[in-house]
Amino acid sequence: MKRVIICLMAFTVLLSTSCNKDDDEPKKEIIVSAEDLQATIKSDLAQGETVGTVVGSSNDGSVNFNIQSQTPQGVLAIGTTDGVLTVADANLLSTLGDTDIVLVVNVTKGEVSKTANVTITVEEAAVCTTANAAAFSGDIFTDASSEDARTISAMGDDCGLLSVTGVDPFYFLTGDPTDPNTILCDTQISITAQLTPDASNDAGTVTITEQDYGCAADIMAKINGTGTYDVTSGIINLTLTFTDDLGTFESDVIINLENPDTNDSMDTDGDGVLDPDDEDANDPCLPVQSQGYVGYDETNTTWATADCDGDGTSNQDEVANFTDPYVDDSVSCTSTVDTSVWAGNLESEEDLGGFINEGSGTGITGCGTLTFAGDILGIFCDDSPSVTFAFTPESDGATNGTVEVVSQSFACFDGIDADTIEGTGTYDETTGVIVFDYSFYDSDFDETITGTVTITKAD
Structure with a gap:
């Protein structure tokens, strides 16, 4: 019995000692950290847009976030697990x-x-104007002090903001505007302008608030200015102030949608008539052209999508079909001649005493007519001449007969429109051959040249 009591006492002492050791171990201290946040936003943020993130952490895993106070109340909300602040009331924010x-x-x-x-910090969002700055997007041109124009790029939006990008786009750091080697800039810069419309919305004022003109690492410069714009004319007139270590300079600069050095050679509507001579530079069907006219620019979208003969087929489709865009194909044709035999690529040959002179062009078909658009005489034309043939069958239903070219202008060389061509010949639909005896008047030498060319489809 005494041994049992001794054992029980020993066990009790051991147990007591063990418990005391557990009680003596210190508990882990939880440490939480939180970082202050400052940010700037615009008052036009949408519902749910992110404003910023409160950064917080602990030494014992993830933390939770909640807003203790907010002034004004209810504008923002916070993610309870990630600390992301978002717009809770966009309407309130906008006020x-x-x-x-x-x-x-x-x-x-x-x-x-x-x-x-x-x-x-909330900044009031800029009020969107109705100025169509997007009209000036793309490659535009700056022209300072009537020097050669410089091509720059621009990006405009429907809210009146225009960003102009280029290497020294306003000539302030260029020794000689006509010599690119005198440009001191080593990088492109972007300058932002605000367009504000007048009552017409197509014109108004331009404001360039002071901003960096940092196109060179060792030049600290600023620029600001004012001016006017006109979408219809495609011109922005600016008076700019440039400031650097050397002082303050002013300059008048014109921004053009079109190169001011080449405006006189522009053909906006693609009809082949230069804008200064065109009765309507934006109407591809004016002036009205005659059958066989090929001076148009088929790559010009304005001309290509128009229908100058009003027959329901666009000019570009007429070109693709080798029909005349100035002849109404919807009118019933009474001719029995199948001129489509010569539609497309054509070649011409003339035997000059053992030497074969070659020409080439495109066959454009009409009702009993064919226009050879190209250098039919093989005399290295640099313009766009054409010759229109009228076909007369030998008899009703015949596949052969005669052709005639009534005297017409032959605009072979640029700037010379006094040369003429005329003649007669024969055709055969079966063989696809036209033999043309021509008479060509050369206005430069005041002489008439005659000869015979054979016209066939090109291989």
Whole structure:
């Protein structure tokens, strides 16, 4: 019995000692950290857009976030697990104007908490104007002091903002505007302008608030200015002020949608008539052209999508079909001649005493007519001449007969429109051969040249 009591006493002492050791171990201290946040936003943010992120952490895993206070109340919300601040009330935000939203955010882990002080500065969003700055997007041209124009790029939006990008786009750091080697800039810069419309919406004022003109690493410069714009004419007139270490300089600059050095050679509508001579530079069907006219630019979208003969087929489709875009194909044709035999690529040959002279062109078909658009005489034309043949069958239903070219202008060389051509010949639909005896008047030498060319489809 005595041994049992001794054993029980020993066990009790051992147990007591063990418990005391557990009680003596210190508990892990939870440490929470939180970082203050400052950010700037515009008053036109949408519902749910991100404003910023409150950063918080602990030494014992993830933390939770909640807003302790907010002034004004209800504008922002916070993600409870990630600390992301978002717009909770976009309508309220849009009314704040230039002000601060002040928050105290709790970052917690269990019963341990830290606070982050948050200040969100709200800037009133710019009011969108109706100025169509997008009209000036793409490659445009700046022209300072009537020097050679410089090509720059521009990006405009429907809210009146225009960003102009280039290497020294306004000539302030160029020794000689006609010599690119005198440009001191080593990088492109972008300058932003605000367009404000007048009552017409197609014209108005331009404002360039002071901003960096930092196109060279060792040159600290600023630029600002004002001016006017006109979408219809495609011109922006600016008076700019440039400031650097050497002083302040002013310059008048013109921005053009079209190169001011080449405006006189522009053909906006693609009808082959230069704008200064065109009765309507934006109407591809004016002036009205005669059958066989081929001076148009088929790659010009304005001309290509028009229907100058009003027959329901666009000019570009007429070209693709080798029909005349100036002849109404919807009118019933009474001719029995199948001129489509010569539609497409044509070649011409003339025997000059053992030497075969070759020409080439395109066959454009009509009702009993064929226009040879190209250098039919093989005399190395640099313009766009054409010759229109009228076909007369030998008899009703015959596949052969005669051709005639009534005297017409032969615009072979650029700037010379006094040369003429005429003649007669024969045709055969079966063989696809036209033999043309021509008479060509050369106005340069005041002489008439005659000869015979054979026309066939090109291989």
